[in-house]
Each structure stands twice: as C-alpha cells, then as structure tokens.
C-alpha cells in the first residue's frame with residue numbers, strides 16, 4: 287500500500303517492523319524500490335535475501351508458476367497436471383538485471399536469445415518505456431511495461447515438451463541514455479538431471495516428433511557455454 291503511494295520511508299518502516307518477512311512481503315519491497323528508482327537498494331535487498339536461509343529468492347516469484355503450468359497444459363488439450371509431471375524436481379533461479387544509462391545505447395544490448403528453461407516470469411521496470419523487445423512476425427517489437435503485470439516468456443523446454451506447439455520467444459533488452467533500468471527474471475525449469483522428452487500425447491502421424499530427448503543439465507551447460515544467438519540453442523536438439 288505505502289509502496290503504491292510512493293511513500294518509500296513508510297514502506298521501509300512497515301517492512302522493517304514485519305516480524306515474519308515472507309516471499310510476498312519481500313517481493314513487494316523489491317518492486318517498490320524499483321518503482322521508486324532505488325535500484326541500488328533493491329539489489330542490496332535481493333542479495334541479502336540470496337544469503338538468507340529463511341526466505342529464498344527463488345520462492346519469491348514462483349507462487350504462480352504451478353498455476354501457469356496448469357494453464358499451459360490445458361491449452362494443449364492435456365490434463366492440467368501433465369506439464370507439472372514433466373517439471374518434477376523443478377529448478378528455480380532468479381536474476382536481477384541492472385542496466386545503467388549508456389551514452390551509446392545502441393552498442394549496449396542484452397543480445398537476442400530465447401530462455402533455455404521452461405518459462406520465465408519477468409518483472410519490468412515501469413519507469414522505463416523501452417527495454418524488453420521480442421521478435422514478432424520477423425520484426426523487433428517493444429513490450430511496454432504495464433504497472434502490476436508480469437511478462438511470461440516461454441522458454442525452450444516448453445517448446446520441446448509441447449512438440450513445437452508453443453514457441454520459445456526470441457527476445458533482447460535495450461538500454462537508454464537517460465535512466466537506469468532494472469528487471470527481475472524468475473526462471474522456472476525442470477531438475478537438471480531431468481530427461482526432456484516431448485509429451486507422448488502430442489505426437490501423432492500428422493504431428494511427428496520434432497525434438498530429440500536431452501538431459502536438461504547438458505542443455506543448460508551448452509547454452510551458457512555459447513554466445514547468445516537468437517534461437518540457435520533449440521536447433522541443436524531438433525531432428
């Protein structure tokens with residue numbers, strides 16, 4: 287509430303006085319700091335959470351992840367738990383991206399890529415209009431931040447599991463010459479030792495298997511060992 291009214295001292299004071307800080311209150315405090323231009327403090331709080339044994343940052347933004355997975359399953363015509371099974375032993379990771387202003391913004395881009403995981407819940411910085419861009423119909427399209435909304439980016443594993451029905455989104459982030467931008471990305475994926483095999487229910491004579499089985503940890507390793515290069519990674523597991 288105080289955060290929404292931009293009364294940062296009041297928001298801090300309420301947060302400090304909370305006896306039990308949970309994922310929800312921490313997430314609100316980080317968002318409030320970002321929304322009020324206090325990116326350094328937001329990063330500080332995020333790092334403090336990372337070393338806290340009670341509130342893990344990986345839980346902060348994943349309250350909705352299971353629900354999103356259920357909706358993806360249903361939209362593929364499957365039981366709502368079908369994808370949840372494929373993500374058993376789930377792996378959560380969270381990254382805060384900090385983009386300082388740059389006098390030559392065109393030289394400083396987070397290169398085009400698709401996220402290698404299942405899907406990503408991204409919180410954008412509502413103070414900055416230009417940041418995230420996605421490829422749509424062959425062109426880069428800006429995704430304007432909406433107050434109170436998360437962006438859900440489909441990642442490579444969902445494309446593989448769905449036998450190409452879902453496409454991982456190719457995206458990049460641009461910077462600007464005036465303002466710092468912050469984004470918080472929560473990556474949701476299967477356990478690293480999971481065998482990723484497309485869901486048998488989605489293979490048919492008219493929809494033959496598009497992807498080879500792979501071990502998720504190996505996929506991640508080769509993704510991070512290579513330069514970001516659009517959707518090149520998923521092509522390495524395509525038949």
Ligand SMILES: O=C(O)CCC(=O)C(=O)O
Pocket residue numbers: 381383396401408410417418457458459468469471
């Ligand atoms: O900063 C953004 O909007 C995008 C960040 C991103 O794509 C990532 O962390 O994978």
Ligand SMILES: [Fe+2]
Pocket residue numbers: 399400401457
């Ligand atoms: Fe990304």
